[in-house]
Amino acid sequence: MEKHFITIGIITGKKKMTKKGFIFSAMLAGSISCMQAQTQMLTMDEVFRLADENSKSINIHSLMTDEAEKAIEIAKNDLLPSVGAKANVQYIGNCVTFDRDYSNWETGELPHFGNSLILKATQVIYAGGKIKNNINLKRLEKESSVQDEILNRQDLRFLLAGYYLEISKLSNQKFVYENNISQTKLLVKDMQAAYKQGTALKSDITRYELQLQHLELGLTSVKNRINVISYKLASTIGLDPNIKIATDTASLLRLPIESKSQELWLNNKEEIPMMKKADLNIKMSENKIKSIKGEYLPDIRFAVTGEMTGPIMVEVPPLDINFAYWFAGIEISYNLDMLFKGKKKMRHARINRQKMIVEKEYAEEELENSVHEACIGLDEAYTRMQTRLKSVQLAHENYNIVRQRYLNGLSLITDMLDAGNTQLDTELQLANDRINIIYQYLLLKKITGTL
Template sequence: MFGMAEANSRSILTYDLAEKEAEQAVKVAKNALLPSVDVSLSASYLGDGWIANRNFSDGANASMPHFGNNFALEASQVIYAGGAISNAIEMSKLQLQLAKLDKEKNRQEIRFLLVGNYLELYKLRNQVEVYQKNIEQTKRLLADINAKQNEGLAIRNDITRYELQLKSYELALTQIENSQIIINNQLITVLGLPQGSVIDIDTTILNNMPGMEDEALWQQAAGELSPVLKQAKLGIEHSQINEKIINAERLPSVALVAGDHLDGPITIEVPPINKNFNYWYVGVGVKFNIASTFKTGKKAKLAKLSTLKAIEGEKLLQENIQNDVKAAHVRLAESYTIFDTQKKSLELAIQNYEVINNRYLNELALITEMLDASNSKLSAELQVANAQINILFNYYRLKKATGKL
């Protein structure tokens, strides 16, 4: 089931795409390490100029070469940005790790959903068996009472009472079968199976029941494996890197620059010179945002508070996970106790059935007593099976709480 869900679940597919998106974001962030190259080319028509005195008197037209051209090539490479680029890359890598943990967390949720539905189908299957047996026995009892009424040994009220009971059993059976259809449909949807597929139950899973391990081992596993806890730890790193990026705004950025320009005509001369003029340059550029000296402080304080909040959130989450593991471990131990109790109840039900059966064979007990004893035995058998199913469910719930499912 888990393998089919990995391949077909739309939920897992969505998180898989989110992981790939985060991987691409890392590549995009690394682009900031590459040089920047700008190329421009233009051709234009230049109109005649106009020359006049400063008071705009004695104006006259000045002829111009009418074809203008411009070509520019500029390249720059940032060599220092106060850690802004490297920290931005680290930030994107953290986002990738968070996306992977989101996917893992979703995988755990899907698996627990599958386990819960699968074991619920098992219980419903047992309930169907109980009600089918009860319906069968009630019909036998009705036939027996009808025969006695014909002999004048029973009254109509007895028949009516058991007919009502039969209808009640049939209605309950219909509701259980409908629940089976609903849960089965949920399972085949998650697993990507064709509509109309029916999930059968492997009854041999009750042959290998999990053992009880010390709670400390589960708590240790939760601390190491829980994807939720890992996300909280990454959240702290995320906030710390964000602090570094904000503090980098206070530092200058340094870049190597180089360029080449080809312009024509030369219009800064009067009259203009109808020739091309080419020049190139290399150098170092320094840029500093003066406003950052009084703006960044508040942002840095906000980022620091975010980090402190993330740290406290991680501690709170640790406590919650420890409580969840504790509760799941207690419930697992409790389910073993319930199982032992149900086994004892089954022993008593079997003893009672054997006694009533012997009395019935010797015509010392009524059929109603026999049917009650049979129902009690059947119910006890199924309660034992359901108790085992509950052990499995609580075991998987404990695994989910630790992040091991």
């Protein structure tokens, strides 16, 4: 692709530049410098890097992974001893005594200040595997979060690649439009010279000037579309949306495209993120079944308890002193509700596991279909481009022949218009076909989680 540069110089010599001319040149140079500062050329790898650094979506999933990591540490805390303390301060009122028939009421003086303190430490000895299963569940959830992060990054990269390729495609179209506009202007100039010699009609010039207007309108539409896509791309990767992103077409066309069969794309199927996610869902459902089985088993803990209380109210009269003691032993607890509710929970968990198995089979089927379709699309894109190359060559040859025939008065203006439109159409389609090959290849990489 040609690169056009604007050079501004100050003419010196016999003819001096006026003050106004110098100011105008300086302002123009400044405006061009500002425009250039608003355009930034990026490779696709640089776009991906900026997205990894600045994308809010990636940042959210990264935080979710960190959160899942901390949840594992919290679950491990259940393996540690548990220590608790309970203190109580209270006011004790006087006692009242009376007969069983509620007669002979008498009031007795009691110590009014009461207090108690209980310290208790426990250590799990056996919990039916519930703690271990909970830790394993948190680990699986963390792995699932990692796969979600990978899938999100793949989706975002493919979206950005779509924007990037669209800008490249539109830039190619812009170049084709500009070439055709230059060609049309040259033809109009030739027509005007022929008109002065009496060998061309004014209506022919008018019709081609109208064609020129259509081309310029198409160019304007392409430029506006580039601005829209560039704005979306810049804002997504964390740049100022007003910066115009220019694609590095040279590096894009040098992108190595592996020629692989569908079998090779699916060779390491179990490592593809969507399949790993399905496997993790099955493991989490199996972990749920183990946890329910653990609820049928008792909890056994070693406990040490120290208590202090005062006053001693069981003595008559009450003793206004503190009483402290401690004890240690084994605590065994069992949830009797599981005898009645456990079967329903187990049936539900087994149905969930079966659903996860079917979902994995469905995901595998969808993966194979998607890879097959993308491989066919890539082969078709190659075939289309090879065919289009020949079409462009023929369209150029046809245009040159019709142009010479028209200038020699051997063809009509309608023939010229048809030849010009055919040339424009084939060039635009060729520009799109080259980008479509890269798009189909990136689609395959996104499906297999390697983008």
